[in-house]
Amino acid sequence: MKYHNELLREALAAEYALGTLQGRARRRFERSLKDDPALRRYVASWQERLAPLDAAVTPVQPPARVWHAIQRRVTAAPRGWAALWDSLRFWRGAAFAGLAAALMLTASLGVLPPERSELMVVVMSDERAEPRMTVSWDTDSGGDKRMRIRVLGHAEMAPDTAWELWMLPGGDRKPLSLGLITTHETQSVLVPRELATAINAAWGLAMSVEPKGGSPTGLPTGPVLYKGQCTKL
Amino acid sequence: MPDDDPIAEIMARCALRDAQAFAQLYRHSAGKLYAVALRILRREDWAEEVLQESFVNIWNHVGDYSAQKSAPTTWMTAIVRNRALDWLRRPHQEYGTEDYDLLVEALASDAPDPEQTLQSERAARALAECLKRLSGNQRQSIALAYAHGLSHGELARHLQQPLGTVKTWIRRGLEKLKSCLDDH
Numbered sequence A: 001m002k003y004h005n006e007l008l009r010e011a012l013a014a015e016y017a018l019g020t021l022q023g024r025a026r027r028r029f030e031r032s033l034k035d036d037p038a039l040r041r042y043v044a045s046w047q048e049r050l051a052p053l054d055a056a057v058t059p060v061q062p063p064a065r066v067w068h069a070i071q072r073r074v075t076a077a078p079r080g081w082a083a084l085w086d087s088l089r090f091w092r093g094a095a096f097a098g099l100a101a102a103l104m105l106t107a108s109l110g111v112l113p114p115e116r117s118e119l120m121v122v123v124m125s126d127e128r129a130e131p132r133m134t135v136s137w138d139t140d141s142g143g144d145k146r147m148r149i150r151v152l153g154h155a156e157m158a159p160d161t162a163w164e165l166w167m168l169p170g171g172d173r174k175p176l177s178l179g180l181i182t183t184h185e186t187q188s189v190l191v192p193r194e195l196a197t198a199i200n201a202a203w204g205l206a207m208s209v210e211p212k213g214g215s216p217t218g219l220p221t222g223p224v225l226y227k228g229q230c231t232k233l
Numbered sequence B: 001m002p003d004d005d006p007i008a009e010i011m012a013r014c015a016l017r018d019a020q021a022f023a024q025l026y027r028h029s030a031g032k033l034y035a036v037a038l039r040i041l042r043r044e045d046w047a048e049e050v051l052q053e054s055f056v057n058i059w060n061h062v063g064d065y066s067a068q069k070s071a072p073t074t075w076m077t078a079i080v081r082n083r084a085l086d087w088l089r090r091p092h093q094e095y096g097t098e099d100y101d102l103l104v105e106a107l108a109s110d111a112p113d114p115e116q117t118l119q120s121e122r123a124a125r126a127l128a129e130c131l132k133r134l135s136g137n138q139r140q141s142i143a144l145a146y147a148h149g150l151s152h153g154e155l156a157r158h159l160q161q162p163l164g165t166v167k168t169w170i171r172r173g174l175e176k177l178k179s180c181l182d183d184h
Helices: A006-018 A023-034 A037-054 A064-076 A081-086 A088-108 B004-015 B019-041 B044-067 B072-088 B097-109 B122-133 B136-148 B152-159 B163-183
Strands: A119-125 A131-138 A146-151 A161-168 A176-181 A186-190 A204-211 A224-232
Touching: A006 A023, A006 A037, A006 B136, A006 B163, A023 A037, A037 B072, A037 B122, A037 B136, A037 B163, A064 B019, A064 B044, A119 A204, A131 A224, A176 A186, A176 A204, A186 B044, B004 B019, B004 B044, B004 B072, B019 B044, B019 B072, B019 B136, B044 B072, B122 B136, B122 B163, B136 B152, B136 B163, B152 B163
Parallel strands: none
Antiparallel strands: A119 A131, A119 A224, A131 A146, A146 A186, A161 A176, A161 A204, A204 A224
């Protein structure tokens, strides 16, 4: 889309910098920015004009886990572990060989994360052993522990149902609920505090379909769609 | 900004893939950028994700930066703001009623007061002065949209005004702001 009128172009740049240009209009505008230096200059000028509004912000120290996560991603990029992890095609391609082969491949490429950061990874597959979801977390993260969840490909939830994630402690011990998740491609879910330590020793994870609001009994009641074993990297 | 010069140097080293410089850049800027993300998203977990994505983005694109014409802080802030706005406007990620109440509460407690909050630099003074020349409605909608990432629709709900009215306030306010700043 071309924006011929200069006044309109600048007005759009202003609303883009302000944040009120949205949705499809925002996407379209961002596409035009790529090969329109004049439009980029309008945006840059507006960003400078409005920047003093950020000077009033009092800095807030983010938790250390943010930096650890960034470090892990940038030191491995671009062909590193993080990129591989994020690559849907890789997991799809690895499906035939299963998790073990996938991990061996990862190791043989020499792209394992730095030693001191221990990462727990679960590749959750459906009954045909096709990977559907990946879950990972730092074993040593102090304070609140978060799981990073990736739903691979498009997933749909039946109406009035919920997806509940379960920790499988191993042996004949009962599954413990990790809470409800969505079908969003990427999610970050807080591990219930009482399971924050236990989850590092879990055998695996499972995801079951439950009534809206989650299992009424505290144990899986619906079919288990995906399941996977924990692997420490 | 006067404190941007050392950052420009740090960023140049980041462009050469200097991991230590990147750590320095993070130490210097993360607090401010996290606060910007928090102000828009109002949820720590979302702000953490956005900050993480933004810094990965900064690392990947710091090489392109020299071609840009903006100050380093402005450039990095724009990345965080864009990520935060994208995050906020994901499908099905509208503010829930509860979140919206929290938001309104928060807005009430930090009602924008450019005179008090802006730093006393020249650019900031000029912006503060020019904001003062806008009508109260124009000023309020622009400040709310910028600081908290409110959409036209959310502004209209918050200010209890028709959508068209809010859009006009913003458009006219921005026009007036520009001509005032150009005169300074």
